[in-house]
Amino acid sequence: MNVEGTLDQDDPYVAAPPSSRRRGVLADEVAGYVRQLILTGSLRPGTKIDQDAVGRALDVSRSPIREALVVLGHEGLLDLTPRRGASVAQLRREDIIDHYELFGVVSGRAAAMAAELLDEDQIRELNELHSRFTGDDQEVLQQLNHDFHRVINLAAPRRTRWLLRHLERTVPANYYEFADGWNHRAVEHHASILEAITRRDPEGARSAMEGHLHESGVAAADQLEERGFFTDPDTGGPAEAGQ
Amino acid sequence: MNVEGTLDQDDPYVAAPPSSRRRGVLADEVAGYVRQLILTGSLRPGTKIDQDAVGRALDVSRSPIREALVVLGHEGLLDLTPRRGASVAQLRREDIIDHYELFGVVSGRAAAMAAELLDEDQIRELNELHSRFTGDDQEVLQQLNHDFHRVINLAAPRRTRWLLRHLERTVPANYYEFADGWNHRAVEHHASILEAITRRDPEGARSAMEGHLHESGVAAADQLEERGFFTDPDTGGPAEAGQ
DNA sequence: ATAGTAAATACATTATGCATAATAATAGTC
DNA sequence: GACTATTATTATGCATAATGTATTTACTAT
Numbered sequence: 199m200n201v202e203g204t205l206d207q208d209d210p211y212v213a214a215p216p217s218s219r220r221r222g223v224l225a226d227e228v229a230g231y232v233r234q235l236i237l238t239g240s241l242r243p244g245t246k247i248d249q250d251a252v253g254r255a256l257d258v259s260r261s262p263i264r265e266a267l268v269v270l271g272h273e274g275l276l277d278l279t280p281r282r283g284a285s286v287a288q289l290r291r292e293d294i295i296d297h298y299e300l301f302g303v304v305s306g307r308a309a310a311m312a313a314e315l316l317d318e319d320q321i322r323e324l325n326e327l328h329s330r331f332t333g334d335d336q337e338v339l340q341q342l343n344h345d346f347h348r349v350i351n352l353a354a355p356r357r358t359r360w361l362l363r364h365l366e367r368t369v370p371a372n373y374y375e376f377a378d379g380w381n382h383r384a385v386e387h388h389a390s391i392l393e394a395i396t397r398r399d400p401e402g403a404r405s406a407m408e409g410h411l412h413e414s415g416v417a418a419a420d421q422l423e424e425r426g427f428f429t430d431p432d433t434g435g436p437a438e439a440g441q
Numbered sequence: 442m443n444v445e446g447t448l449d450q451d452d453p454y455v456a457a458p459p460s461s462r463r464r465g466v467l468a469d470e471v472a473g474y475v476r477q478l479i480l481t482g483s484l485r486p487g488t489k490i491d492q493d494a495v496g497r498a499l500d501v502s503r504s505p506i507r508e509a510l511v512v513l514g515h516e517g518l519l520d521l522t523p524r525r526g527a528s529v530a531q532l533r534r535e536d537i538i539d540h541y542e543l544f545g546v547v548s549g550r551a552a553a554m555a556a557e558l559l560d561e562d563q564i565r566e567l568n569e570l571h572s573r574f575t576g577d578d579q580e581v582l583q584q585l586n587h588d589f590h591r592v593i594n595l596a597a598p599r600r601t602r603w604l605l606r607h608l609e610r611t612v613p614a615n616y617y618e619f620a621d622g623w624n625h626r627a628v629e630h631h632a633s634i635l636e637a638i639t640r641r642d643p644e645g646a647r648s649a650m651e652g653h654l655h656e657s658g659v660a661a662a663d664q665l666e667e668r669g670f671f672t673d674p675d676t677g678g679p680a681e682a683g684q
Numbered sequence: 685a686t687a688g689t690a691a692a693t694a695c696a697t698t699a700t701g702c703a704t705a706a707t708a709a710t711a712g713t714c
Numbered sequence: 715g716a717c718t719a720t721t722a723t724t725a726t727g728c729a730t731a732a733t734g735t736a737t738t739t740a741c742t743a744t
Contacts, residue, residue, distance in 0.1 A: 249726075260726090282706070504727075
């Protein structure tokens with residue numbers, strides 16, 4: 199075997215499970231594991247997923263693995279071909295940009311509703327979170343950013359929140375610290391979003407949020423490009439489907 | 442198998458009867474089956490899914506069933522509680538409206554891009570389809586409606602098209618003929634969308650499309666309400682989670 | 685009689701075995 | 715020597731068996 203992109207040496211399926219006991223839902227565990235490998239770039243687009251290899255790495259059988267692959271396929275991270283298994287889906291720059299654009303229109307809807315529906319306490323909480331958005335601890339900033347958006351999304355109805363969670367999970371970056379200088383601009387964006395919400399201006403909030411996520415997308419794509427996420431390490435050119 | 446020391450010449454083992462049964466991807470089959478049951482209202486919200494019962498009904502084992510349930514859970518049609526199985530998710534009127542609203546913003550994005558990117562041939566095709574939108578054969582109208590939107594969505598990038606397919610599949614109605622009088626209004630909506638696209642007016646196309654889907658949502662919700670989709674047949678009140 | 689606990693049962697989840705499609709390897713032919 | 719056909723191997727997908735957990739039921743003690 200040893201087809202281009204398969205494991206053997208340089209085995210990407212490395213991490214062992216944290217501890218044997220305490221096994222929750224294995225399929226979720228597997229999904230998270232493979233998702234991480236994809237989003238961090240350890241598994242290049244086009245590479246086939248070796249079910250047995252994953253099973254060995256995590257010490258689980260194929261049933262939960264199959265379920266995980268189905269989920270990831272549904273998330274758009276894997277291509278599932280009937281009798282030929284799963285392979286990592288292509289993720290081009292265009293896809294990242296597009297994804298954040300979608301994120302923008304959906305998040306924009308949430309922001310517009312937030313401008314109408316959030317109560318004073320929640321707006322205070324947003325201000326609270328916003329004011330703490332300083333320093334350079336990426337972990338903390340990540341969390342604050344997440345919380346900020348979460349409070350806004352509370353104003354959106356169930357289905358919208360569900361889609362936002364979905365969109366959040368299926369795109370690379372924001373696993374990583376953003377590029378330098380990004381935090382500064384993010385603060386400005388958040389400020390204008392917050393201002394529009396405080397002003398009770400739905401359309402203002404929507405367009406501020408859309409703009410924020412548009413720029414986030416560009417930043418994320420740049421970040422990924424810099425990390426060589428879009429370029430095939432072998433050819434140096436853009437990554438293409440394996441064989 | 443049949444590693445070494447096997448019989449080469451004089452092979453008495455004739456080919457097995459080719460008939461048997463060649464089945465496609467069972468999980469998809471199961472998913473379609475259960476999805477239909479849910480979207481048509483045969484399975485009320487809150488109802489638990491009996492895996493064995495499904496297996497008996499379709500004569501398949503649990504593996505493809507589980508995979509199907511995972512997919513449906515991911516689509517938001519089922520609630521998957523870790524050690525307690527799957528149950529039909531609540532679908533309230535609010536969810537339908539919200540869903541179509543999301544459909545609107547995403548479809549609106551596609552329409553805006555269509556106004557910029559569709560070539561003359563494609564616009565001609567839209568006119569073609571639009572002009573045939575008469576009569577009262579629900580099947581044909583359904584198809585024409587679908588094609589109309591499909592051509593527009595061609596202008597959108599991959600990820601957006603993917604999300605649109607996703608949104609299309611996970612909502613009830615449009616499995617059913619819409620209410621009387623709806624076709625007439627749909628034609629008007631399509632006309633204004635088409636007009637904006639012809640005018641190369643992205644924002645006009647966007648808002649026309651958003652309006653179209655907003656009204657579609659209301660129509661679909663009304664239709665479902667009329668059919669008693671939201672009311673529990675036992676209590677007569679709104680359907681609630683089963684025990 | 686009721687509440688609490690423990691056994692029993694039902695069922696979701698995971699593991700394993702097996703048949704078959706897909707792919708790689710090999711032999712045979714032009 | 716290159717190309718095609720045939721065989722062998724690998725891995726996927728489905729079925730069945732085993733395992734563990736949640737829930738119900740029965741029983742005992744207060």
